[in-house]
Every structure is written in C-alpha cells, then in structure tokens.
Amino acid sequence: MFLGKVIGSVWSTQKEAGMENLKLLIVQPIDWKDREGGQTVIAADRIGAGIGEKVIVSGGTPARIVFQNRQVPIDAVIVGIVDSYEVTREQ
Template sequence: MLLAKVVGSVWAIQKEKGMENIKLLIVQPINTRKEAVGNALAAMDRIGAGIGEFVLITQGSPAQKLTADKNSPIDAAIVGIIDSFEIGLQSSN
C-alpha cells in the first residue's frame, strides 16, 4: 500500500467492461512528510474519497480483485481514507 493525496477527478463515459459505475480519482503518491513522490495516477474509488484527502492505495492484482469482474483493467484502488498518521515523534492530521 502507498500513502497518497487525492488531487483530481476523472470523467469517462465510455469505459471497458468491468469498469462500469466505478468512480476514478487522480492520486499523487506522497512520503511521510506529505511531499509528492513519483507520478500521479488514476485510482478506482468505491469508498467516497474527495479531493484534498489523504488516502491509502493499493496497486496491481490486489486492486483488480476489488472489482466484481476479476479481469477488469484496474491497476490502482483507494482502500482507505486517512484520518491521521504518526511517524516516530511526529504526527500528522
């Protein structure tokens, strides 16, 4: 799993089989100091995350297994909305 921040939305009326009724968000992976790392990516969201929220994402086959169609072309999925996290003596809200 990765920490990420939701930075945008994707609207796509035409989608491949297995992606129907799936909300897509653009997420930016972050480090523990909330700094962007790597490239932003589109992630499936079934839990209702919103722009500006910090989330947990999973990628690859674990993300794909979250859909009804196990052969859907999903590569990333939001699996949790972060309320806060703590690293050593630092905490982040």
C-alpha cells in the same frame, strides 16, 4: 501500497466492461512528510474519497482482487481514507 493525496477526478463516458459506476480519481503519491513522491496515478474509488483527502492506494494484482469475481481492467484502487497517522521517529 502507498500513501497519496487526491488531486483531481477523471470523467469517462466510455469505459471497458466491468468499470461501469466506478469513480476514477487522480492521486499524487506523497511521503509521510506530505512531500510529493512519484508520478500521479488514476485510481478507482469505491469508498467515497474526495479531492484533498489523503488515501491509501493499492496497485497491481491486489487492486483487482478487491473486485472479487469481476474482471476489472484497473491498476490501482483506493482502499482507505486516512484520518491520521503517526511516525515515531524521523528518518
């Protein structure tokens, strides 16, 4: 999992089976100091995240598990919208 910031949306009229009605968002990975940290990803969103929000993204096989018995060809899914976080010591 990683922390990211939603920076955009992707619209696609043609999708693979299992991806119908899935919102796709562009997420920029960030570190705990809000600095960009890695390559952007396209993540499926079922929880209603919006542009500018910090999110928690899960990738790989765990991302597909969220969809239970459906075969969904995704590599990343937004699993949480971050309200706040606290870091107790600077690293």
